[in-house]
Amino acid sequence: MTAPVVLRDFEQFAANGGGGGPSWLLPLRRAAIDRFAALGYPTPKNEDWHFTSVSPIAEGAFHAGPPAASVRLEAKDIEPFTFGRPDWIRLVFVNGRFDGALSSDIARPRGVRVTDLAAAWRDQPDLLERHIGKVADFQQTAFTALNTAFMHGGAVIQLAPNVQLDTPVHLVFVSTPDAAGSASHLRTLIVAGHHSKATVVESYVSMGGAAGYFTNAVTEAVLEDGATLAHLKLQTESERAFHVGTLQARQGRDSHLVSFSYAAGGELARTNIYTLLNGEGSGATLHGLYLLDGEQHVDQQTRIEHASPNTFSREVYKGILDGASHGVFNGQVYVRPEAQKTDGKQENNNLLLSAQARVDTKPQLEIFADDVKCTHGATVGRLDELALFYMKSRGIGAERARKLLTYAFAAGVIEAVGLPEVRAELEALTLRRFTGAAAGS
C-alpha cells in the first residue's frame, strides 16, 4: 500500500526546511520517508499486524504536523490530567505542539535535563545524533519510519550517571477537536546514565469532544548500566482517534525497565513495548491493562529480546472487553543463543463482559539458547457466575458484585503501578468504566 498523501506532505515539509534542526536531520528524515515508501502501511499479511488492519489510518489521509490553528488552553483545562501534582516536572503538548505556558517551570535537579524536542535540536544536537533513530529501528517498522520522517513535538530527558530523580517527569499530549485530520508524529528520547533512576509518565489524552486524528508516537529509551527506568504510558485518546505508540528501549548491564501500559482510548489503537536486554543481569517488568468497549479495536504488542546471559523478564497484561470491542495481545519473547540462564515469565488474561467482545491472544516464544526458564500462559474468560452468586447471597447487589469482580480482575496489574496518584486514578477509571455496564451475560 503506497501512501501518496504522506509522500507529498514530506516533499512540502522538506522544501520548507524540514522543521529545522542540525544538518544531519533532514537526510535522516529523507532516509526514513524513503524507507516508509518502500515498506508501505503494514497489512495483515505482516505477522506483526496479523489481527489489526490499519487501513483506516492509511485511508484517513492525515496530514503530518500540528494543525494550522489550535485553540489556546489554560492551566485549568489540563488540570484533570495532572493527578493533582503541580510539583511534577511536566511538559504539555497541545495537538503536537509544545506549550511552555502550560508546562511546569520546576527547576531540574543537578544532572537532570528535561526539554522539549524543538529546544533539544538546538541545545543537545550531539546527544540526539548519538541516539535518535538508533534505538527505534525504522528499517522494518513502517510507523517508526513515518515518525522519523516527520518527528516533531515530544521531549528529551537526560539523566547524568548516578542521579536519582525522585520527581516524576510527566509528558502530557493533549488533542483537541482542532487536531481532526492531522497526525502528530511525537518523538521522545530518554537517556538514563549509568546507575541513574527516574520515572516517566506519558499521557495521551483528548478534550473538548471526540475528534478523528492520528497520534504516531515513538519513545526511545537508553538505559545504561545499572539504570532503572519506570515508564508509564496512559492512553485515553478520543473515541474516534487513531493511535500507534511505541516505546523502544535498549538496556545495559544490570539495568531494569519497569513498564506499565494502560490503553482505554481510540477507535483503533496499537501500543508497542519493545526492549533489548543487551547487558548481563538486565531485566524488564512489563504490566499492561486494556479496557475496551463499543467498537474499539486495541492491540498491544510487546517484544522482549534477551541478548545477554542471566537476563530476566516478567510480564502480565490484562484485558477487560465489553460491547463489540476487539482486543489483541501479542507477546514476543526472543532468547538469543548467547542469552543462557534467561528467566522469563509471561501472562495474558482477558475478561469478556459481553457476547460480542472478542480477543486474540498470541504468546510467541522463540528460544535459541538451551539453558533457559521461560513460561507463558493466556486465558480468556467471563465473570464467574458462582462468584457472582456468592456475593449476591451475602446481600451485595448484582451491579455492585459485577463491578467488584471486574475490578478484582484488574487489581493485580493496577497494584503493580508504583506511583500512588496514578494507581488511584487507574482504580477510579476501572471502577467508573464499568458502572452501569449491562455486561451482557
Added chain:
Amino acid sequence: MLDIRELQARVGGGTEILKGITLQVKAGEVHAVMGPNGSGKSTLAQVLAGNPAYEVTGGTATLDGADLLAMQPEERAHAGLFMAFQYPVEIPGVSNAYFLRSAYNEIRKAHGEEEVDPLEFLDIMEKNLALVDMEQSMLNRSVNAGFSGGEKKRNEILQMAVLRPRLAILDETDSGLDIDALRIVAEGVNKLRRPDNATIVVTHYQRLLNHIVPDYVHVLSAGRIVKSGGKELAFELEEKGYDWLESPAEAVA
C-alpha cells in the same frame, strides 16, 4: 418463620431433584436435614438461597410471610437469609474486609440504616473474629483465596456472625473438617443462636449434631422428606445408615 410447601426444583431442564418438600421452621429452632448423597439436601439449601443454576418447578417458600422464590439472592440476604456454602468461593483481588463491609452495609441500606465506615466496621469485626478463632490479618487477605478448607468454613461462620441472619442454612459445613475445626465452627454457630433466629443444618453425618444439637431431624431421600423426628433420629441413622430408609422412598417414586 420459614414455610416451605411442596417445593420442587431441578437443574437446567433435567428431572426434578426436589420432588415436593414441605418443611416449617420456627424462630429459635434448629433443624437438621440429613440424607444420602444425591438425596437433594444440598439442592434444598441452594434453592432457598437462590442459586440461578436451579430452577423451581413447583411449590412455595416464604420467610416471615414474604415470597422467597420471587426474590433475587441479594434480596433474600436482605430479608435475613444466609447460606454457609459447602464450597466457599475464592475471590482473588477483593479483600475479606471490603467484601464483608460491602455486604454489611448493603443489608443495612436495605433496612434504611446508616452505612458504617471502615473504622466502625473494624470494631464489629474484632468481636466476631474471636468467635471463630481468626486473626485480624485475614481481613486483608482476598476472600477465601488460598485459604485451607477449615479457614474457608470458619470464614463462612464469621460472615454469618457479622451479618446476623434470621435464618442460617449450613450446607454440609462439616464436610472435610477435622475435629478441631468442626468444634470451632459448631461453637460459633451455638453462640449465634438467639430466640429470634433459626438454623437449618444440612449434613451427611451425625457427628456435627453432637456439637449443634437439633430440635428436629428430617431425612431426605430421592427428593422427599421420608422421615422426621427428634435428635434421636440422627443417632439411629448413624447406627443403621440410610439404606433402611431408601426402599420406601423408591416405592413411592
